[in-house]
Amino acid sequence: MANYEEVFRKVVAHAKEYGFIFQSSELYDGLGAVYDYGPNGVELKNNIRDYWWKSMVNMNDNIVGLDSAIFMHPATWKASGHVDAFNDPLIDNKDSKKRYRADVLIEEHVARIESKIEKEVKKAAKRFGDSFDEEQFVSTNPRVVGYKEKCTSIMQRFAQAMNDNDLVDVKALIEELGIVCPFSGTKNWTDVRQFNLMFKTQMGSTADGATDLYLRPETAQGIFVNFLNVQKTARMKLPFGIAQTGKAFRNEIVARQFIFRMREFEQMEMQFFVRPGQEMKWYEHWKESRMQWHLSLGIDKEQFRFHDHDNLAHYANAACDIEFKFPFGFKELEGIHSRTDFDLKSHQEHSGRKVQYFDPEINESYVPYVVETSIGLDRMFLTILSNSYQEEEVNGENRLVLSIPPMLSPVKAAILPLTKKDGLPEKAKEILKSLQYDFNCQYEEKDSIGKRYRRQDAIGTPYCITVDHQSLENHTVTLRDRDTMQQERIAIEQLHRLISKKVGLNRD
């Protein structure tokens, strides 16, 4: 594991040194868990996004795109469940230094009382034998009734306190119940604090007339609230999908592991709408299809695995992750969720509008079911980066190469005059002009040719084109392959076709 950490350290340092990723606001000592993409980083990121968009939207005639705004009506987040689910009251035990969710502590306490009720019931059942009437017992036995009342009053008080945002009373409740920390066994608690996982902001320039808004914590809701607009205007028939990429914001309590967990990050999501009852078929379809997408990038199959969720979120009836083996272990890269009709139905209820689809095949209107594929663009970036980073030995010397899939490489080709005289730079610049319209190219004449090759290796450029004296005579150049370091001499006219074949999406 120490070795993995070492590799990860190097990847992070490399990302900075070669202009892929900088920490946000570094000039001011940095801003935690926020990162900026540098000149090479933005190219790679754009290429990943393009590749996703092409394969999801352009290659599927039943998927269309959308770019919804980051600001959304605040009711959206009530409907989606985020307002409730993203507000956790937390409390620390000062002795054990452990942190707990206050609601969980209280619920566990209630659960203990409930188990006492069960014990009483069992005991009674034994005592009364066949004539035992559980319902009657539970409603009449004074001890059980007392327990039940206690549970109800605790939960009511807790609900009331949460509703009033009265965290002082939540703490008082915990103290009154005598809840102790399982580790230290003490009641030495801090105050209860609320963690807001959504970022709040205001719309409207005057303080008193402003409306509280949230920065969206996921892009999906923009798709759901536009379901009718898109379906009608693009004349889509079920099953069909809506895809969107964009920024999302989460106030993570801790943010670690470089760009794996960021406060501001970018998602690539596709929500696929299906007839109720067909969701599992499509869930399986997208599970398979998304895994194939990852494998199409040439990454080793062993680096991925599925992880099925046991504890499903409130909206899902099936969910799995595609995990990638990051340098710090297998971690979630993409989620495929069968979200049922939860979201659309909830928006229907909250908005008071009909969010339904009339299905001409069965002559019926219904709220569609949704299968979601949701991948973190930044996580995909880290996947590509950490998977590409390689150190190898060449003639007793280290070579550092990013073996990025060529279609994703920030720079497709470097054009290098062997020397910076005798008209070689001019010839090289001619070639640059002929290629740079279609490919992101770099021209370099500084330093020895070997040094330039290695610099290009370090940013993952698949091709180096070297212009030498022979080029002036017969219009040929050498084309060096990043991975094999082999060179072949080819006609300048062939360059465009060869590079296109290697870096294009269509490999035929």
Added chain:
RNA sequence: GCGAGUGUAGCUCAGGGGUAGAGCAUCACCUUGCCAAGGUGAGGGUCGUGGGUUCAAAUCCCAUCACUCGCUCCA
């Protein structure tokens, strides 16, 4: 938020009360010309920030900020 660690040049780090250092990187010139680190020279730091002790603080003390790691959360 708690605990531990770190903060000196673009990067990696040395220096632990007395004029701020090295290697690499950068820039210029020379040399070489197909797999990085040849020669000469140059630029670059009020040692994270603020305060204190001292004749004197990068160095000792206090505070503060940021980052890293662990714990709590994570569709």
